[in-house]
Amino acid sequence: MAAWVRVLLLFTCLLPGMVESDLRRYKFNVVMRNKSRLCSSKPVVTVNGRFPGPNIYAREDDTLLIKVVNHVNYNISIHWHGIKQLGTGWADGPAYITQCPIQPGQSYVYNFTVNGQRGTFLWHAHILWLRATVHGAIVVLPKPGVPYPFPKPHQEAVFILGEWWKSDVEDVINEAMDLGVAPNVSDAHTINGHPGPISSCVGQGGFDLGVMPGKTYLLRVINAALNEELFFKIAGHKLRVVEIDAAYVKPFDTDTLLIAPGQTTNALLTADLPIGRYQVVASPFMDSPIDIDNRTATATLHYTGTLPSTPAVLTDPPSRNATATATKFAHSLRSLNSAEYPCRVPREVDHHLLFAIGLGLNRCSTCANGYRVVADINNVTFAMPSVSLLNAHFFNIPGVFTDDFPGDPPTPYDYTARRVVNMGTTTGTRLYRVRYNASVQVVLQGTGMIFPENHPIHLHGFNFFAVGKGLGNFDSEKDTRSFNLDDPVERNTIVVPSGGWVAIRFIADNPGVWFLHCHLEVHTSWGLKMAFIVENGKGPNQSLLPPPNDLPKC
Template sequence: MTGERGRGNGERGKGMRMSKANEEEPQNVPTCPGCWNFAGEVAWHYGICLLNSSELHQLAVEETPYRRLCSTKNILTVNGQFPGPTLYARSGDTIIVDVYNKGNRNITIHWHGVKQLRNPWSDGPDYITQCPIQPGGSFTQTIMFSSEEGTLWWHAHSEWDRATVLGAIVIYPNRGATYPFPKPHAEFPIILGEWWKEDMGQLYKKTIQNGGEPNMSSAFLINGQPGDLYPCSKPDTFKLMVDYGKTYLLRLINSAVQEIMFFSIANHKVTVVGSDASYTKPFSSDYVTISPGQTIDLLFTADQSPNHYYIAAKAYVGGAGIVYDNTTTTAILQYNGNYTSTSIPSLPNLPSHNDTKASVHFTGSLRSLADQNHPVDVPRKITTPLFYTLSVNTLPCLNNSCAGPNGTRLSASVNNISFVDPSIDILQAYYYHVNGVFRTRFPNFPPLLFNFTAQDLPLYLQTPKQGTEVKILKYNATVEIVFQGTNLVAGDDHPMHLHGFSFYVVGWGLGNFDKDKDPLTYNLVDPPLLNTIAVPVNGWTTVRFKANNPGVWFMHCHLDRHMSWGMDVTFIVENGKGLGAQILPPPPGMPPC
């Protein structure tokens, strides 16, 4: 199979096929007779087909014209593709990627969910672990997989460029190992996203300058296409071709910039078998709730009458009064064979946009597989308890001239600290002992105690402190974080993502956390192991992890407006004893600041 690369005319992403598992192989995972990109083209130079070895790949960030919603604009792409190429690996592999910035603005690439043991230099968030790659520059990143198995993804981690600079990562088990679920007939990445008619760089700058909410997106996407329900989109709607009676694995990724999403397939149940590159106990559901940054692995069987069925996704917005895109993106599940299809595919019954009960019910159903081959290691004795409030805030604006509430500037905070990006990255400042870049006084507990989820909170609580404060963690510390959402300005869900680690989600609830009662409900037997978790609107979530990865690691809300407003924390995990517990030396060619 052959095909042109880098088309911007809407053909990319129309249909997808993946190589099936080699029937002669004893294990039930796909081999690499060919690694396929979104257009079904053989893509050896995109796929990672060598096992337990280093392989060099080149990703070029460049402007490419793409047509969506009846108009054409230039977007940042990788290798001319949107979504970008899928990378393939096996557990424990190392991949070397040369990233070239052929675009018109600074860029970085983050390998979302890859722990990068002792290697924060290639993690990617700008001004945290590196300065951005400037136009015309390049940076060689070493991607070190460890225990991850399943689905992750890569994306830009500068401004809001991840709207178009992104792609899937598929991590197979080691050769000889098997999936802990029935062998699928085939498997497909399904990437949910957002599309703006305006330029993303201009949208970001305008939002930061005026201090208000960003313009909502013009459409949602499935594998780069809006779908039948949007203008000028029907001919290019993504189609998933299936055979009756076969079972398929969907690797679902939410790359949306600003929204948690509901996802469903009309008339078909899905079975959840993994999330964030960790296996889960299988459970059946009619729908999926998936946060920005999160991945969910789903099995489904094509067991309905041969026909065309809609695959659909729309926004979940739990906060009151929040403006959101209320449209629905669709793809088509199409059965192979000879039959007469209905004129209009049936739509799935997605939960309503503000159905918090449905959202937390799905997320609360996730459990680690916790079997002999995939044991859990939940920290029991906590050495570092942390309590972090998550708030939307406001800052005063000269002459009340900003676009936030009452002329203020919107902000966000953790423990009333709104994070400020430094001018050089924190990792190099820490490694080379550069003074004056950051301070180490991030509070373990909120400095202001109040009824976090009450209505009509006093206005004086809305103004945070600003600074580049970091939290120091001892090597091998056992950490518990209680995230507490607040109702300042407007309560909202907060999908919190931690770089460098996966964490166990041991508990959650609505309202204020009760330190005496709520820990009694913790699940310490089979909690899900994730890297991104949505803290429910005006609720709390508790996570635990062991700080056994030395380096500088970012934690932030994955709603990009909240991250840009300052809902961020930077952890510095100190070196342990011995070379195996210390940060690797920096690679050559770090981008200059």
């Protein structure tokens, strides 16, 4: 089905005392566009006819008003990935979780403040598989006069990594769901919407970034791909990592970044090599035995003064199963933990949760092989409701959900042992309830059902600290002794390693209903998701406000 979105996004940044000239006004018109740069005439859903969509720029503590008008046959909603939405859960965006989707011909104004946050974020559609083409960057700068905790770069550049299908992505996932099998993998990777030079697509040279010799640049790298972790590398150059998921880290040097879907990484690049052209690559990492698109996307970094005929210096991307490279990068991440940016990791824990996550098989009489691939947390395959969970919670609408999500697997087993069996998962819309300001520890335990696989898990409404990580089954007696409670990395999306576990902690200081799900879109489609209910507190500004008047209805 050829679907076109026409979305109008209008937002204004407001600060007390700002004069008219300081207001930030954007007007985004979403129009249909053919993807000619990939030599395809297939129409795609876009914002302002652009792929990726426009970048949003703001400053810490700015308020954004973003009006989204839907002119397509698909329902749509937009999620502001990594923005905490303190007190503004109605603006978070996941369809049927915090809002009903915006129906064709309707509109909704997302109204929220970027409280105490700065850095690189991602906005994307949060319904169906539309985020394949409906996504862009959110760059939140520090307050005026507040410097970065690293040398000021000469300029900044955004790199958005993505995937491309020749087929309509909704057809891809719908066919897979009907047959009960895995969907077709993507046909290409992209860097800022370009796959790089393609022999069958004349004139498409790929994205090109010009730099001046001796200058330092801040690269804001975002993985907007649907289903694949991606390596990012620039021929011959070192990258100094300074920020992860909009949280500052202790700087370290590397030649390769690893970024999972939904994650962002800021790195400093100094143009200190001979004048010339240098290849930029984005290539997949998959530490599991499944089919992926192995096409490497390419771009170019060129120094001022380079002759157009100068051939680019090439680089070999890491192999698709370069686990050692991935592990080294992950182990290098530590919170900055400075006086200005302290690491406030919870020392005491009120809720100790163990979430066993993975894949499974359920019997299906209409599916291709008699089974349907499903995904689950603690043996629960999440069933999306027909009305917004936040609306049902706020207005006490009965029958929409239960608050009995299990805090542990119902039947403990050897989680990471390879098992190809039918677990017969249960299906339900079950949430986990916590009181306001409670401290929560979640151990995300990978499993070997069907096969072990990495899972990038995203928590809405909060940042969290990754206090521990390991291979095999989590041992509450042994593994907690090695938890890092001094400078663990702060994130909003964390990768559960293949055949292993990761432990996260956060303070539930944001009342509302908050989604937790795998950011591999195929796993979300299969049901690897759940939600927390955070109750209202008793003090001022500790309660969820009523919904806005234009909140979409189901």
